[in-house]
Structures are given as structure tokens and as C-alpha cells.
Amino acid sequence: MxxxxxxxxxxxxxxxxxxxxxxxxxxxxxxxxxxxxxxxDEAIMRIKDLTGQQGAELVVDMVGIDPTLRMAAQVGRVLGHLTIVGLGGGALPVNFASPPHECSVASPCHPNLLQTPPRIPPRFLPPSSLPGQPRNRPGSRSSASPRIGPSTLLSVYRNAGRPATPSPRVT
Structure with a gap:
């Protein structure tokens, strides 16, 4: 894919x-x-040949084990980008020459995020779910975790955890 x-x-x-x-x-x-x-090694040499010895502009490691990360660092280029998607548990070798200078490295999927549900900042939670607030009011749901609607989650995602600001209305 x-x-x-x-x-x-x-x-x-x-x-x-x-x-x-x-x-x-x-x-x-x-x-x-x-x-x-x-x-x-032949793959590394071929990639270097294809790129005029500069290295790949974008490297996506879908495995994330030591040998693939080592190769990713070797075929990257100065000012390139290395994305580690695989969760193989390897370590990216980092030293003065590897990865290339100013090559950005990103790992968009952190293993802890797969095990722990995301934390929703308190300002986005309904008042009844906050500490010190009554949970079992007449007519309200009783649950260990608050129910948060899709629109609230989408707002949190779009605003990177900041409160949503209402857009100005022109009349």
C-alpha cells in the first residue's frame, strides 16, 4: 500500500x-x-547510483528492525527524510555520519499509543467526568469513562489538543 x-x-x-x-x-x-x-550492500549501491550518490530524498522503513534501520540511515540524503513506520523494536544508528546531516527522522506510530488510550485534555471532557463532580445525576449516564462524541474528538485532533476557537461569523 x-x-x-x-x-x-x-x-x-x-x-x-x-x-x-x-x-x-x-x-x-x-x-x-x-x-x-x-x-x-548491492541495494545500497544501486540506490546511491540512482540518486547520483546523494541518497534517497524519502526513506520509509516499514519493518523497524536493526538491519532495515541501518540501511535506511545509509541510503538517506542530506536534508532528506526518514520515516519509521515498522514496530520491529530496532534502534536507528545515530552518530556524526548517520543519518546524513539535517535528515529529519519521524516515527508516526509510537508503540505506547497502541497500548494506552489517548488522553483527552480535561477542557474537552463533560463537567460530570471531572474529579470532584457528581457522576450519577438523575438522567445522566453512569460509566467509568466519559462518553465523548465524534465531533469533540475531531475538534481535539484538528486543533492538536488546543481548545476549539469559534470561527468569526460575518452577517
Whole structure:
């Protein structure tokens, strides 16, 4: 799916898939990858050749184990971007030469977020769910966790945890 998303975003770039499984590489080619390379030193050299020795502008590691992260750091470029999606438990080697200078690194999925429900700031919770407030009022729901509607969650998401500000109305 990653290859399909990259293809949908741009057709002006070269998409390179790297894997240890030949069958997965064939699937990657079928899905739109321009190059499908067996993981290893030859893949690193080929990526460097394809990019004029500069390295890849975007590297997406879908596995997240030590060997894939090491390769990701080797094929990235100065001012490039490395996104770690895989939750394999590996460590990205960081030193003066790796990843390349000013290469940004992001891990959009933190393992703790998969185990712990997100914390909703108190300002978005109904008053009855706050400490010191009565929970069992006549006609109200009684539950251990407050019920928060989709519109509130969407507002929290869109505003990155800040309170929603009403948009000005022009009359």
C-alpha cells in the first residue's frame, strides 16, 4: 500500500522497494515500484547510483528492525527524510555520519499509543467526568469513562489538543 500511496502522490519520482523476499519484490513491482532490490550492500549501491550518490530524498522503513534501520540511515540524503513506520523494536544508528546531516527522522506510530488510550485534555471532557463532580445525576449516564462524541474528538485532533476557537461569523 505504501507504494500505491507514493504513486498517487507523485509520478515524477523513482520508487524503490527493498526486501529480502523475492515474492514481495515482485508484488512491489506489480504495485508500481520502479525498482525492486534484494536487501543488502548491492541495494545500497544501486540506490546511491540512482540518486547520483546523494541518497534517497524519502526513506520509509516499514519493518523497524536493526538491519532495515541501518540501511535506511545509509541510503538517506542530506536534508532528506526518514520515516519509521515498522514496530520491529530496532534502534536507528545515530552518530556524526548517520543519518546524513539535517535528515529529519519521524516515527508516526509510537508503540505506547497502541497500548494506552489517548488522553483527552480535561477542557474537552463533560463537567460530570471531572474529579470532584457528581457522576450519577438523575438522567445522566453512569460509566467509568466519559462518553465523548465524534465531533469533540475531531475538534481535539484538528486543533492538536488546543481548545476549539469559534470561527468569526460575518452577517
Amino acid at each position: 505504501t507504494i500505491q500511496v507514493l504513486r498517487a502522490l507523485t509520478t515524477l519520482t523513482t520508487v524503490v522497494a527493498v526486501d529480502t523476499d523475492v515474492g514481495k519484490l515482485e508484488t512491489a513491482k506489480h504495485m508500481g515500484a520502479d525498482e525492486a532490490l534484494l536487501s543488502g
